Amino acid sequence: MAVNLVTEYKEHAQSSTWCPGCGDFAVVAAMQKALAALELPPHQVVAVTGIGCSGKFNYYLGANGFNSLHGRSLPVAQAIKIANRDLTVIAAGGDGDGYGIGIGHFLHAVRRNVDITYVVMDNHIYGLTTGQTSPTSKKGFVTKTTPYGAAEYPIRPLELALAGGAGFVAQGFSGDPKQLAEIMKQAVQHKGFSLINVYSPCVTFNHEETYEWWRQNLVNLDEEQGYDPTDRTAAFRYVYEHNGLLRGVIFREERRDYQSELPGYAAEALVRQDLSQPVKDRAELLAAFM
Amino acid sequence: MWLNASPPGAAVPPGAVSPKDAARGAASPGTTPVEPVTWMTEAVRGSAGGRGDRPRLSADSARRLARACWSELTNHDPNVFPVQAERRGVRFYLQEERGGQRLSALVWDGFQWRTVGSLRLPASD
Numbered sequence: 001m002a003v004n005l006v007t008e009y010k011e012h013a014q015s016s017t018w019c020p021g022c023g024d025f026a027v028v029a030a031m032q033k034a035l036a037a038l039e040l041p042p043h044q045v046v047a048v049t050g051i052g053c054s055g056k057f058n059y060y061l062g063a064n065g066f067n068s069l070h071g072r073s074l075p076v077a078q079a080i081k082i083a084n085r086d087l088t089v090i091a092a093g094g095d096g097d098g099y100g101i102g103i104g105h106f107l108h109a110v111r112r113n114v115d116i117t118y119v120v121m122d123n124h125i126y127g128l129t130t131g132q133t134s135p136t137s138k139k140g141f142v143t144k145t146t147p148y149g150a151a152e153y154p155i156r157p158l159e160l161a162l163a164g165g166a167g168f169v170a171q172g173f174s175g176d177p178k179q180l181a182e183i184m185k186q187a188v189q190h191k192g193f194s195l196i197n198v199y200s201p202c203v204t205f206n207h208e209e210t211y212e213w214w215r216q217n218l219v220n221l222d223e224e225q226g227y228d229p230t231d232r233t234a235a236f237r238y239v240y241e242h243n244g245l246l247r248g249v250i251f252r253e254e255r256r257d258y259q260s261e262l263p264g265y266a267a268e269a270l271v272r273q274d275l276s277q278p279v280k281d282r283a284e285l286l287a288a289f290m
Numbered sequence: 291m292w293l294n295a296s297p298p299g300a301a302v303p304p305g306a307v308s309p310k311d312a313a314r315g316a317a318s319p320g321t322t323p324v325e326p327v328t329w330m331t332e333a334v335r336g337s338a339g340g341r342g343d344r345p346r347l348s349a350d351s352a353r354r355l356a357r358a359c360w361s362e363l364t365n366h367d368p369n370v371f372p373v374q375a376e377r378r379g380v381r382f383y384l385q386e387e388r389g390g391q392r393l394s395a396l397v398w399d400g401f402q403w404r405t406v407g408s409l410r411l412p413a414s415d
Contacts, residue, residue: 010388020383020394020405026371029386131402178369203372204402211372 005036012042012062023174023200023211024053024121028060030177031090031119034184035063040088047090048077050102053128053202054094054121061090071102078114078258084269085115085259088188095122095136099155103135106157110164113192114258117184120157120195121174123202124209131205141208158239158250161195162232167255168194169235173218173247174201175211183249192257199247221248326393329409330356330382333395337380337406347378363393389413 009032018024035045047058051070058065064087068076077091098106098120109118125143126132132145136157140149161169168190172180180198187194199214219242221227228234235251259265266273334352347355359375363384366373373384381396381403387410394408 013388015387019403020385020392020396020408021372021374021381023371025385029371175371176369177371211374 002033002036002039005039005041006032009036009042009062014059016056016060018053018056018060019127019202019204021203022053022127023123023198023202024057026174026177026180027092027119027121027172027198027200028057030172030181031061031184033177033181034188035088037181037185038188040188044086045088045090046077046080047092048073048080049091050093050097051128052094052097052126054092054097055128057092057119057121063090071097071100071105073097074102074105074109074116074118077116077118078109078112081114081116082259082270084271086269086272089116090119090188091116092119092121094127094134095120095124095155095157096126096134099135099157103155107160107164109193110161110166110195112258113165113167113255113261115192117187117190117194117196119184120197121200122157122197123200123206124154125202125206127202127205131202143205156239156244157195157197158244158246159236162236162239162251166195166251167192167253168249169251170194170196170249171244171247172196172198173214174198175215176220176247179220179222179247186249186252190252192255217245218247219245221246221250224248324409326409326411327353327356327360329393330359330395333382333407334378334380337378337395337397 016025042063045063046066047061047063048066048068049055049058050068050073055067058067066076066080073091073093077089080087081089093102122136124134124136124138124141126134131143133141133143133150135155137143137150137154139153142149158169158171168187170183170187172183174180183196187196199218201209201211201214221229227238229249229251230253232251232253239246239250331349331353334355335347335349355377359377359382362375363373363382375382379398383394383396385392385394390413391411392408393411394405396403396405
């Protein structure tokens, strides 16, 4: 079943224009595997993206897709989920899209806790525009826009998500697609907002943080004895102490999602409800607001 | 067929299509079977020496290097991404795609890795 579903996703996907070796290939492949393992066929899944290299994620995943504006994948994804709770909704973007122009939506999506999964392909650089400093670029990072090194400190998405009350925070690495697929499975199954920040190397423009560099510097939480991903304070401290250089599930907590908190939220998806009210009722309704 | 940005001196490996043409689904001239090591040998010879900081490799040396890279690519740990081999400023990636695999050759131009060609390999079954 799972193997057939992976094939189904691939059959619906478009041909890729990403650079050879781009970490985003592994992200898409891991998501296809995760969705197939959860027996979610393409027609039950929708991927929403913004702008950037990551904006092609929905084209290459092979499910339903919505390519939104720069930094606006999250509001669209949340709206889709609220309107049709039967869909599995994945929002995807890059560090520029999600932590730059989209940072406001990110923080509110974290606290709102709509049941969606947000995958950020974080390469610490703007790749599509040929290599400029991004919100997650380290201090001192040299690019075309910061020839003397980045003067700013980077955004710390994991701490932001933890501080914002996220119920599921994880970090993956494109170089380990097996672990990434397992993280994705857990994130999709999580009831509420889930963040997966994926270190996804830009092989073309980021020459410092290569696959090899990440392999040497990332601590694998699956191999850390005694790490408790249900302790938010400990998770926060661990992320801080390791400067975010972790991979695995960092924190998870069962919480009621946004829909569960809404009084009167219909038990059935909007698309399945009977909206064929008599014209007279609609006129009365309209009159009440005029 | 080729990116104008290809570094000077880079030869066009036979049977390759440019990344743009590949993305458009263009049939590779290499659909008449091109043996990967031969294609890679041309890529190595075309790039090494093209930047003026490395001596041009002899055909035999280039072929040995291409063989070593091909062996590395085909004996790769399946749980590790990407499938990559690199020698003398030439990098190769082998990636799955619908209906087969794509072998890509890239060269370092002093600023970035540029794709100089890719070869579509048919499914092995």
